[in-house]
Amino acid sequence: MTPAEWSAVRLTAELAAVxxxxxLCVGTPIAWWLxxxxxxxxxxxxxxxxxxxxxxxxxxGFYLLLLMGPQGPVGHLTTALGLGRLPFxxxxxxxASVLYSMPFVVQPLQQAFEAIDERMLEAAATxxxxxxxxxxxxxxxxxxxxxxxxTVLGFAHTVGEFxxxxxxxxxxxxxxxxxxxxxxxxxxxHELADxxxxxAGMVLFALMVLVSLYLLNxxxxxxxxxx
Amino acid sequence: MFVRLFQAIAFALATxxxxxGEVQVAVAANFAAPMTRIAEDFTAATGHxxxxxxxxxxxxxxQIVSGAPFEVLLAADxxxxxxxxxxxxxxxxxxxTYAVGRLALWSATPGLVDNKGAVLASGKFKHLAxxxxxxxxxxxxxxxxxxxxxxxxxxxxxxxxxxxxxQTYQFVATGNAELGFVAVxxxxxxxxxxxxxxxxxxxxxxxPIRQDxxxxxxxxxxxxxxxxxLYLKRPQVRQLIxxxxxx
Numbered sequence: 001m002t003p004a005e006w007s008a009v010r011l012t013a014e015l016a017a018v019x020x021x022x023x024l025c026v027g028t029p030i031a032w033w034l035x036x037x038x039x040x041x042x043x044x045x046x047x048x049x050x051x052x053x054x055x056x057x058x059x060x061g062f063y064l065l066l067l068m069g070p071q072g073p074v075g076h077l078t079t080a081l082g083l084g085r086l087p088f089x090x091x092x093x094x095x096a097s098v099l100y101s102m103p104f105v106v107q108p109l110q111q112a113f114e115a116i117d118e119r120m121l122e123a124a125a126t127x128x129x130x131x132x133x134x135x136x137x138x139x140x141x142x143x144x145x146x147x148x149x150x151t152v153l154g155f156a157h158t159v160g161e162f163x164x165x166x167x168x169x170x171x172x173x174x175x176x177x178x179x180x181x182x183x184x185x186x187x188x189x190h191e192l193a194d195x196x197x198x199x200a201g202m203v204l205f206a207l208m209v210l211v212s213l214y215l216l217n218x219x220x221x222x223x224x225x226x227x
Numbered sequence: 228m229f230v231r232l233f234q235a236i237a238f239a240l241a242t243x244x245x246x247x248g249e250v251q252v253a254v255a256a257n258f259a260a261p262m263t264r265i266a267e268d269f270t271a272a273t274g275h276x277x278x279x280x281x282x283x284x285x286x287x288x289x290q291i292v293s294g295a296p297f298e299v300l301l302a303a304d305x306x307x308x309x310x311x312x313x314x315x316x317x318x319x320x321x322x323x324t325y326a327v328g329r330l331a332l333w334s335a336t337p338g339l340v341d342n343k344g345a346v347l348a349s350g351k352f353k354h355l356a357x358x359x360x361x362x363x364x365x366x367x368x369x370x371x372x373x374x375x376x377x378x379x380x381x382x383x384x385x386x387x388x389x390x391x392x393x394q395t396y397q398f399v400a401t402g403n404a405e406l407g408f409v410a411v412x413x414x415x416x417x418x419x420x421x422x423x424x425x426x427x428x429x430x431x432x433x434x435p436i437r438q439d440x441x442x443x444x445x446x447x448x449x450x451x452x453x454x455x456x457l458y459l460k461r462p463q464v465r466q467l468i469x470x471x472x473x474x
Contacts, residue, residue: 070402087403088354088387170387170398171359188390189361190289 005198007174008182015090015178016158019097023105023154024147026098031109032135050107052100061167064096068168088170093178096164105154112146113139145217152213156206247274248451251296253287254279255303255438256393257328257365257410261471262301268467269458275451283391285362291316291443298446299455301325301438303392304364308441321442325459326473328436329411330368333425335402340424346406347378352385356398356407359388364436366392369408371433399423411472430474438473 001009034046052060067074068086075085086092116139124134140147162180169176171185179198186195254262259281266277284303291297291311300317302308305324311317332347334340339352346352358366366388373379389395392410399407408428414421440459446452458464 065397065401065403068403084353085403087398166390168403170354170356170404171390172387184390185359185361188283188286188289190285190292 001197004173005182005194008177008179008198011090011174011177012159012179015093015097016155018094019101019158020105020151020154022094022098023101024151027102027105027109027150027154031106032113032139034106034110035113050103053103057100057161057163058167060100061096061164064092064099064164065168068092068095087168088172088176090175092168093165093176096168097158097161100161100164101154101157104157105150108146108149108153109143112143112149115146116142148216149213152209156209160202160206247276248449248454249276249278250298250446250449250451250455251278252280252299252301252455253291253295253297254281254301255284255287256281256363256391257303257412258301258326258438259393260416261412261468261473265459265464265467268464269455272458273451273454275454277455281391281393283358283362284364285359286391296445298443298449298452299440300443301440302364303328303436303438304367305437305439306364308439311441311443316444318442318444318447321456322439323456323460324437325440326438326468328365328368328438329430329472329474330365330372330428330433330436331409331411331414331425332406332428333396333399333409333414333423334406335400335423336405337422337424339405340426342426344376344426344428346426347373347376347382350381352405354387354398354404354406355382355385356387356389356395356404358392358395358408359390363389363391363395364438365395365408365410368433368436372408372428375432415472417467417470 030045030049034042034049065087066072068078069075070079070085078084078086083091086095120138120142121134124138129137160180161178162184165176165178165181166184169178169181171177171181177185179202183195183198183202186192186198252262252266259279262279262281266279270276280297284307287295287297287300287302288307288311291300292314300308300311305322308317308322312319312322332340332344334346340346347355357369360366360370370379373382387398387404389398389407392413395407396409396413398404399409411427414423414425440456442452442456
């Protein structure tokens with residue numbers, strides 16, 4: 001591994017970690033609302049959250065480039081706030097990744113919240129537990145497997161992100177050249193040995209992540225079956 | 228019954244293919260716009276249809292070596308076709324220079340780029356877009372020009388790389404990069420006024436971008452691909468190419 005490649009690995013891990021943390025903060029209330037609501041707005045929000053699964057990442061990247069650019073509304077906003085503009089920055093990649101990995105965090109959380117028995121929360125309410133208390137002491141512990149899945153999938157999906165980064169990243173070493181882009185560079189330049197080294201590492205990483213996720217989640221599922 | 232039907236269809240297809248063929252062309256991003264025009268004229272003149280794929284030359288090299296079905300390559304340099312010939316992926320006698328590319332420093336903002344390129348030294352910009360020199364000959368030329376001007380180190384922190392000259396153009400067109408090195412053919416489209424501001428980089432600052440066309444092994448026995456290469460040498464086509472800002 002060359003220093004440049006290590007830098008791509010570090011950058012990728014940082015991007016995935018920051019994105020996952022932000023998504024857990026943003027995604028939990030969204031997932032909770034989606035799981036509990038009977039509002040007619042629910043299908044619309046569900047669809048918006050799920051969009052990145054079906055849209056090509058280049059579509060997302062293209063619109064982000066326009067929105068975040070000097071003529072775009074987001075670009076105007078970030079400039080007015082003194083943040084400068086987002087494309088070609090690490091911050092821009094974070095914003096894009098949060099949107100792109102949203103369904104992979106929100107959906108497992110939503111399923112976990114939906115699986116919680118309503119009577120548990122009612123029992124807590126009769127014991128005078130307030131709304132926050134019910135959420136923190138009952139819902140959160142019960143939804144733990146969901147949080148684990150959401151964290152792992154959100155992280156892994158961001159590590160594997162490519163199209164969006166290619167569109168708005170500008171391929172800057174140490175700032176926006178993540179692993180997937182570094183691999184693409186090697187392949188396109190026909191540097192196959194380098195490409196193989198990084199790509200094989202990615203495959204191993206993805207396999208390890210998924211295997212450990214299924215191992216960790218298995219007891220929880222077996223518990224459910226036994227109940 | 229079915230066999231006969233199948234034979235009839237096969238025969239129909241075979242005869243139509245002989246009359247009007249199809250050619251799969253890989254074209255360097257800088258030449259995509261002129262080639263679209265040329266392809267229309269070529270179809271009108273010969274009946275052959277052209278299937279165009281635009282991208283970076285380095286990427287096409289990689290794909291052709293891996294067995295991509297392209298029959299003709301219109302590269303952004305002369306090295307890639309030469310290399311393909313040497314490695315047995317292209318027909319040696321078919322290689323010729325169809326255009327000489329010129330480099331421009333372009334901004335979507337009017338008045339930002341002066342006619343001496345002094346803006347580069349002024350540092351009054353946040354991002355300078357360049358095509359990835361590993362993949363795109365125009366990127367190599369851009370870095371040569373920067374080196375000649377002695378500005379390579381100064382602008383390095385501001386460089387953003389496009390994966391081809393097309394993406395580089397997009398970065399500048401959307402205003403996300405204030406400046407960028409693009410092909411003159413991208414800013415001077417015949418019948419369209421040039422937008423923004425630009426500097427025609429003096430040719431002595433970089434190695435001339437000789438763009439070669441070559442017949443690939445996949446298209447060796449296709450009359451349509453041979454016809455297209457001949458067509459590109461016609462005087463009126465060469466004039467059209469020049470009108471797009473090639474020398």
